[in-house]
Amino acid sequence: MSIITLTTDFGTGSPYVAAMKGVILSIAPDVTLVDLTHDVPAQDVRHAAMVLDSVCPRFPKDTIHVVVVDPGVGTERAIVYARMDGRHYIAPDNGALSRLAEHYPPEKLIRLANPAFWLPEVSNTFHGRDIMAPAAAHLAGGTPPERLGPPHAELVAVPRLRGYRGDRRIEGAVEQIDSYGNLITNITADMLEGRPTDERACIICGIYETYGVFRTYAEQPPGTLVAIIGSTGQLELAVVGDNAAMRLGIERGTIVVVAWD
Numbered sequence: 001m002s003i004i005t006l007t008t009d010f011g012t013g014s015p016y017v018a019a020m021k022g023v024i025l026s027i028a029p030d031v032t033l034v035d036l037t038h039d040v041p042a043q044d045v046r047h048a049a050m051v052l053d054s055v056c057p058r059f060p061k062d063t064i065h066v067v068v069v070d071p072g073v074g075t076e077r078a079i080v081y082a083r084m085d086g087r088h089y090i091a092p093d094n095g096a097l098s099r100l101a102e103h104y105p106p107e108k109l110i111r112l113a114n115p116a117f118w119l120p121e122v123s124n125t126f127h128g129r130d131i132m133a134p135a136a137a138h139l140a141g142g143t144p145p146e147r148l149g150p151p152h153a154e155l156v157a158v159p160r161l162r163g164y165r166g167d168r169r170i171e172g173a174v175e176q177i178d179s180y181g182n183l184i185t186n187i188t189a190d191m192l193e194g195r196p197t198d199e200r201a202c203i204i205c206g207i208y209e210t211y212g213v214f215r216t217y218a219e220q221p222p223g224t225l226v227a228i229i230g231s232t233g234q235l236e237l238a239v240v241g242d243n244a245a246m247r248l249g250i251e252r253g254t255i256v257v258v259a260w261d
Contacts, residue, residue, distance in 0.1 A: 003032045003060065004136050007051060008068040008128065009040040016126070020068070020133040023119065027137035036065070039179070043071035045095045046158050050176050053099035054232050056087060066136045067091035068128035079131055080152050081145050083108040088139060090132045095158030106155065113149030161186045161253075169259040170195075174205070174252050175234070181243030185256045187235040196260060203227045204257045205237050208248055 004024060010016040017038055024031060036055055040048045048069040056065050070092045078093040085104035090112070091097050112131060115122075117138045122130040135148055163172035163186050172187035183205065195201065197213040210225040213235070220226040222241040225248075230236040237256070238244050245251070 002030065002140060003034060003063040004028075004140060005034040005036045005056075005059065005063060005065045006038070006068070007036040007040065007048060007065065008038045009042050009044065009048070010038045010068070012038050014038065016128070019126075019129045020066075023129055023133040024137040024140075027134055028140040031137070031140045034059075040069050043069065045069055045071070047176060048096045049099040049158055052089075052096065053103070056089075056100060057085065057104075059087065061086035062088065064088040064090065064136050064139055066128070066132050067096050068132060069096055070094065070127065073127050074124040078152060079112040079127060080155070081108070081110040081112060081135070081139075081148050082106045082155065083145065088145070090136050090139075092127075093152070093156050095156050097155055098157040099160070101155050101157075102160075108145060109152045109155065110145055111149045111152040114147060117143065117148055163187045163191055165191050168261075169257055172235070172256045172258075174237075174250060174254045174256060177245045177250075177252055180238070181245040181247075182230070183237040183244050183250055183254075183256075184230060184232065185235045185237070187256060187258060189229045189233045189235075192229075192235070192258070195258075200260055201227075202259050203235070203237065204259065206248070206250055206254050208250075210237070 021033055080093045082089045084100055084106050112135055117135050119130040119134055161173050161175050170187055170191055172185045174183045175186040176184040199211045203210050210227055213227045217240050220240050224240050226238055228236050239247050
């Protein structure tokens with residue numbers, strides 16, 4: 001287990017990421033550290049869950065994924081170790097792992113409770129540095145997960161936004177806004193299966209609408225609102241060459257409808 005990834009809401013200019021890396025490398029100097037992202041919106045557990053679900057399965061088996069999006073830091077919420085699909089996760093039990101768990105039910109679930117694998121002094125506000133980072137480093141060094149603490153019953157789930165599929169319409173919502181300002185919905189390619197995706201399909205988002213689902217952004221001219229199926233298999237809305245969220249004033253949760261006459 002030589003790869004450790006970090007996912008946080010600290011921001012790229014924060015010294016907190018470096019502090020975690022310093023702890024890990026002091027215990028396990030030979031690991032490879034990978035930054036998944038440090039730009040999860042502050043305390044946005046749902047966003048973190050989506051990022052992990054789309055990225056972590058791309059990593060080799062036995063990768064250790066550390067997640068520090070932790071609005072409940074210092075409270076009685078658990079910090080857990082989970083093994084899912086042959087990969088290892090250390091995270092607060094606040095729903096961040098729930099989307100992964102839908103696809104890969106945990107093979108092992110443990111509550112981090114053994115201070116032998118933490119830093120000697122634990123801050124009330126930085127468990128990422130003082131508990132999660134050293135625990136991950138000890139795992140990378142060969143410590144059996146069972147030594148981290150007792151079994152944990154089940155993961156907390158964050159309810160997913162579910163789309164609705166009717167006879168002549170599919171209703172969903174903007175679930176995520178990516179770094180380009182593209183609007184990622186909870187309407188999946190599977191939901192569109194068997195339905196027309198040419199100009200007969202009207203996609204409505206707030207007060208805006210566009211027609212047809214395209215393969216690429218470049219199939220429409222710059223400045224055009226376009227619908228595509230993105231790399232996650234979900235319907236996306238984008239403004240070609242621009243930031244759709246900013247230009248249109250769209251926020252997460254905005255209703256999206258695909259309709260046919």
